[in-house]
Amino acid sequence: MDILKKIEMFREEEEKLRWEGTFGDYLLLLKEKPWVAQSAHSRVYNMIKDAGIEVVKGTKNYNFFGNQLFGLEESLERLVEEYFHPAAKRLDVRKRILLLMGPVSGGKSTLVTMLKRGLEAYSHTERGSVFAIKGCPMHEDPLHLIPHHLRSDFYEEYGIRIEGNLSPLNMMRLEQEYGGRIEDMLVERIFFSEDKRAGIGTFSPSDPKSQDIADLTGSIDFSTIAEFGSESDPRAYRFDGELNKANRGMMEFQEMLKCDEKFLWHLLSLTQEGNFKAGRFALISADELIVAHTNETEYRSFIANKKNEALHSRIIVMPIPYNLKVSQEERIYEKMIRESDVSDVHIAPHTLRVAAMFTILTRLKEPKKGDIDLVKKMRLYDGENVEGFNAVDVSELKKEYQDEGMSGIDPRYVINRISSTIIRKEIPSINALDVLRSLKDGLDQHPSITAELRDRYMNFISVARKEYDNIAKNEVQKAFVYSYEESAKTLMDNYLDNVEAYCNKAKLRDVLTGEEINPDEKLMRSIEEQIGISENAKKAFREEILIRISAFARKGKRFDYNSHDRLREAIQKKLFADLKDVVKITTSSKTPDEQQLKKINDVVARLIDEHGYNSTSANELLRYVGSLLNR
Numbered sequence: 001m002d003i004l005k006k007i008e009m010f011r012e013e014e015e016k017l018r019w020e021g022t023f024g025d026y027l028l029l030l031k032e033k034p035w036v037a038q039s040a041h042s043r044v045y046n047m048i049k050d051a052g053i054e055v056v057k058g059t060k061n062y063n064f065f066g067n068q069l070f071g072l073e074e075s076l077e078r079l080v081e082e083y084f085h086p087a088a089k090r091l092d093v094r095k096r097i098l099l100l101m102g103p104v105s106g107g108k109s110t111l112v113t114m115l116k117r118g119l120e121a122y123s124h125t126e127r128g129s130v131f132a133i134k135g136c137p138m139h140e141d142p143l144h145l146i147p148h149h150l151r152s153d154f155y156e157e158y159g160i161r162i163e164g165n166l167s168p169l170n171m172m173r174l175e176q177e178y179g180g181r182i183e184d185m186l187v188e189r190i191f192f193s194e195d196k197r198a199g200i201g202t203f204s205p206s207d208p209k210s211q212d213i214a215d216l217t218g219s220i221d222f223s224t225i226a227e228f229g230s231e232s233d234p235r236a237y238r239f240d241g242e243l244n245k246a247n248r249g250m251m252e253f254q255e256m257l258k259c260d261e262k263f264l265w266h267l268l269s270l271t272q273e274g275n276f277k278a279g280r281f282a283l284i285s286a287d288e289l290i291v292a293h294t295n296e297t298e299y300r301s302f303i304a305n306k307k308n309e310a311l312h313s314r315i316i317v318m319p320i321p322y323n324l325k326v327s328q329e330e331r332i333y334e335k336m337i338r339e340s341d342v343s344d345v346h347i348a349p350h351t352l353r354v355a356a357m358f359t360i361l362t363r364l365k366e367p368k369k370g371d372i373d374l375v376k377k378m379r380l381y382d383g384e385n386v387e388g389f390n391a392v393d394v395s396e397l398k399k400e401y402q403d404e405g406m407s408g409i410d411p412r413y414v415i416n417r418i419s420s421t422i423i424r425k426e427i428p429s430i431n432a433l434d435v436l437r438s439l440k441d442g443l444d445q446h447p448s449i450t451a452e453l454r455d456r457y458m459n460f461i462s463v464a465r466k467e468y469d470n471i472a473k474n475e476v477q478k479a480f481v482y483s484y485e486e487s488a489k490t491l492m493d494n495y496l497d498n499v500e501a502y503c504n505k506a507k508l509r510d511v512l513t514g515e516e517i518n519p520d521e522k523l524m525r526s527i528e529e530q531i532g533i534s535e536n537a538k539k540a541f542r543e544e545i546l547i548r549i550s551a552f553a554r555k556g557k558r559f560d561y562n563s564h565d566r567l568r569e570a571i572q573k574k575l576f577a578d579l580k581d582v583v584k585i586t587t588s589s590k591t592p593d594e595q596q597l598k599k600i601n602d603v604v605a606r607l608i609d610e611h612g613y614n615s616t617s618a619n620e621l622l623r624y625v626g627s628l629l630n631r
């Protein structure tokens with residue numbers, strides 16, 4: 001559909017949703033849909049909840065954040081359950097400014113933007129609809145019209161609590177335009193829109209000397225003073241500061257901790273008492289979520305400053321650390337590349353994964369338990385099986401440090417290095433080695449890396465490189481076998497038949513001649529040796545496998561090639577050992593003969609068709625693996 005058509009449809013939609021009526025009509029509507037009177041915090045919470053929640057391994061995953069923020073599930077659960085949820089229930093946290101604290105490029109701005117865009121969309125839905133006094137620049141809550149002495153009666157009848165006072169402007173309008181009859185005052189449905197300055201605001205401090213508090217709380221309109229006679233006439237005031245405009249929704253406060261104190265005090269009164277001072281008027285009530293973000297260093301120095309003490313207790317700090325899962329980091333890069341100018345470049349398989357391994361390693365802290373290294377920790381965090389460790393170990397590892405993920409390499413750095421690799425290489429295809437090289441070169445230019453850290457990171461480059469070498473070898477060797485899975489399965493079945501006969505002290509039957517034969521000790525050992533099982537340990541290993549098979553059978557599950565990690569590894573290594581020479585000779589021959597050439601072409605074709613390479617990256621991979629095998 002063409003875009004103009006879509007714009008028209010959107011306008012029609014909004015037209016259909018419009019509602020206007022008297023305050024009396026609005027009260028009738030409230031009987032039917034009491035939720036439209038909810039507070040700003042409650043609306044944010046319901047927006048997140050309505051998008052759906054899935055519980056994965058005991059952690060809540062919010063669909064609302066799920067398609068843009070990856071690997072932050074635990075932090076987001078904490079944010080929602082410790083801030084939005086209680087705030088929605090009018091508990092005290094609502095009265096504090098929400099401060100997201102995390103390392104640079106860790107997704108804080110993305111999160112805030114999602115909340116803003118989310119609220120805009122939510123205000124167009126039934127559950128998220130918002131109503132306001134018509135013509136009010138602050139979209140004041142119509143319920144403020146109910147006089148204080150009747151509010152407990154109102155609560156009895158409607159079950160809705162009212163907070164806040166009618167603003168001076170609407171007080172005056174009520175008298176002058178409606179003759180004091182609140183039931184006649186007009187109410188309308190509003191739609192949040194940052195562009196139209198409705199319900200969503202952003203305050204970003206400029207030079208502290210020149211910045212005016214008016215940006216936050218509005219200002220006197222001098223051109224109208226003559227008309228209205230006095231500065232304290234609310235009609236001579238422009239309620240157009242960010243705090244005014246964000247009423248009923250949310251305001252993002254950028255660089256809050258860098259801001260002059262006088263700005264912060266306004267916020268304090270707003271969050272604490274639900275009102276702020278503007279011009280020469282009585283306090284103005286407002287209901288909005290205020291979100292700021294900062295990094296750890298800035299926050300520490302803010303805390304260290306005695307002058308800010310009174311502010312501490314009025315801010316709630318929510319940590320937003322970096323993602324610590326390799327697979328999620330890969331998704332972050334994929335998303336960032338998709339959104340960039342280089343999205344049409346071919347990125348060889350495993351490239352982003354290898355870069356992500358490097359990045360995650362820089363973010364992890366050394367495990368305190370002696371028997372686990374950083375690479376294993378990385379795998380465990382990503383939900384992989386690591387022999388000898390279980391879920392309890394993972395949660396213990398996570399408890400070792402409170403502040404893990406607050407430092408390390410940020411995703412934007414990686415994306416910048418990938419982009420510069422692409423530009424430098426001049427062919428539309430990059431691989432893991434290109435990226436590792438570029439990450440390594442970039443470390444010298446990285447602004448916040450000390451010499452000591454640099455050495456540590458260099459080491460992680462080598463670790464990631466080793467991981468890649470294994471992946472690359474596996475990939476090529478698999479591509480050399482016509483059907484890898486098939487071969488692995490045949491070899492395993494053969495092994496299991498022999499193991500069964502061995503353990504039962506039975507004989508096997510030759511498939512061709514039908515003759516009885518002894519278990520093939522040589523075959524079994526050639527597989528077991530691949531994973532270092534000694535002659536003394538072989539019996540125990542074989543028996544363990546049979547026990548595992550019968551355990552599977554009891555549960556009605558099929559024991560297959562993937563059911564036993566070590567056996568799978570052994571089979572894989574055995575297959576590759578048999579293949580190694582072929583691969584070595586074929587890939588490294590400078591002048592391949594006809595047969596070798598055919599083999600290479602087959603392998604390249606398989607890499608392209610089945611594994612996602614293009615011809616450049618497939619050939620690069622073969623050359624690299626050839627050189628590895630010849631070392």
Ligand SMILES: Nc1ncnc2c1ncn2[C@@H]1O[C@H](COP(=O)(O)OP(=O)(O)O)[C@@H](O)[C@H]1O
Pocket residue numbers: 068069070071072102103104105106107108109110111322323332336411412
């Ligand atoms: N956990 C994450 N999930 C998805 N994208 C992320 C994540 N962390 C960072 N990003 C991406 O990295 C970039 C920088 O993030 P940004 O939100 O600007 O960070 P911050 O405001 O914390 O400095 C954005 O493109 C963002 O989408």
Ligand SMILES: [Mg+2]
Pocket residue numbers: 105108109110
């Ligand atoms: Mg930011």
